[in-house]
Amino acid sequence: MSIVALLLLFLINNYLNFWLQWPGLPSFFSHHGWFGLETLRTPLEGDQIVKGWLQLLSYLGAVALAILYVLSTRKRPLRADAALLSGFAAYIIRASFWVVLIVGFADILISFLRVEELLPSLIGDDLTQALGRPQFRGLYVHCPLILLSFVVAVFNRSLGFTWLAFLVVLAEFQIVISRFVFSYEQPFMGDLVRFWYAALFLFASAYTLVHDGHVRVDVLYSRFGKRSKAWTNTVGTLLLGLPLGWIILVTGMWDKTSSINSPLHSFEVSQSGYGLYVKYLMVGFLAVYAVSMIIQFASYLLDNTLTSVRNQVVIS
Template identity: 55%
Template sequence: MTALDASADTTPSGSDMTPLVTRLFGWIMLAVMVAFVANAYLTYWLDLPGANNALTGNGGAMAFLQVGIYVAMAIFGALYVMSTRSRTLREDSARISNINVVFIRAAFWAVLLVGLADAFISFLRVEGLLESVFGSDLASAFGRSNFRGTFVHMPLIGISIIIAFFTRTLGFYWLALLVVMAELIIVIGRFIFSYEQAFMADLVRFWYAALFLFASAYTLLEEGHVRVDVFYAGLASRTKGWLNATGTLIFGIPLCWVILMIGAGSKQSIIISPLLSFEVTQAGFGMYVKYMMAGFLAVFAISMLIQFVSYLLDAVADIRGEPGGRDHESHATA
């Protein structure tokens, strides 16, 4: 084998434009997702006409302005990629994953703080102590889901976002422990003290749903999802890259968009409708967090979409034979 042949064998596969095109696709995808979320807020909470009405001509200038949000965000994503052309696929993949870590970390702190606060208010309410602690007017207000959601939950979510920027742990292990502890308290209260209330079961469901849905993107990052390892484990890194990239493009990213577009496609959709009405459970004096559990689907879809984009960039880097890839067999990042 000649020196030229040896050099050719170590050259990463794929054209020189592949990293740039892949990065453009990934960042524009994320930018359009941000535009979609922003338009959902503008349309359903602020009652703007919506970008869809620009096609029918019924929305006026505001509908075209909302379409412009998509265009502006797509251009922003493209300009960002062009201004960082020297960045590798691995570097971008890690950067996107780090963004997702902050997003999921904020979601964890939100369900932790909101769960504890709402369970405490529900406990005081069911025991008749709410009025003596907060006064009659505020106690009555706490009985309305829109008040509790606006003035208790939303500020705690804002605090959670701030905390997410100053902590360095995802917290899922702690959330799993909290689920077990909450269930243990139910068992002890039921069988030892003959005490059980609806809010106690609501807290377990609230935290368990968050654990299941929010941890999915982290599990994808750590290669922890179930796959047919009897075939996959023995494949070459480049072949694994092709499988991961193909699966991401055909199944992963489209699934996330289906959830977002169906779940947040109208005011009557399964995500938007509960959020708008601050929907609550009908089981007695339970917690007022059912509407947030509908929002968990949106968090799941957004976090998985972000992570799938990161996964795609890493898979293309595997196809090209770039160094520093994941150790797929140990389910960890290299």
């Protein structure tokens, strides 16, 4: 649970640091000269110091709350916590599916009307120009649709990855028909295929992990007993699964110019003229992938740890 708590705090503080200009722990530690860090050239002042203390206390509080939760739920089955985390990972993936579906349809409609110069007659010149700016479309079109998608995911628990794969095929098929039959092609058509395909690949990977459906290529694992498999899964999660997710997040979100933060902060779009304005969301897929995988690996760790310990107790 502490892994998930620290993960959520990392994301929250990432937003506070680079969108709301909070100091962040590295700057806060440097300000005080802690852990051998070089002192800041421009020391923090006033509310920045207070915000730094709040960020530090938030991490310490998350660990303390996780410990308190464990102590107060001693009789709660460990698999119940594993199922809770797995359900949370599934919700993130499910909501992300609705995001790419709804935003994809909305953005391609806007791009089509814009490239065919139909928007001014529908919404006026000022709003048409505004929709041509990435920040405006991201904040006032994409963000509300993203919130709507997370609400839809609460009530609709069916995952549509099969349908998303089918839509990718349809989107590619309509490109072929429009290009070779009607001699019509626009950049947003190819952008939609890439947008949906990237989501299908990254989200389906995490979804498959939730259902333990990944193909295992091995010569030893299939011959192990239940306890040996559990220990193998536990060690693999600690040495490979969780570190991979954290490496993606830390390297991509360490500072404002990192590979994930920079496109998200600037609402980066492709240079294909009248294409979709979703390139920054495609970069965000990496963060969603890492977050969902970390949460599911935490669930996997709890479940396999219980199996290995319980079998050990039975054998003893």
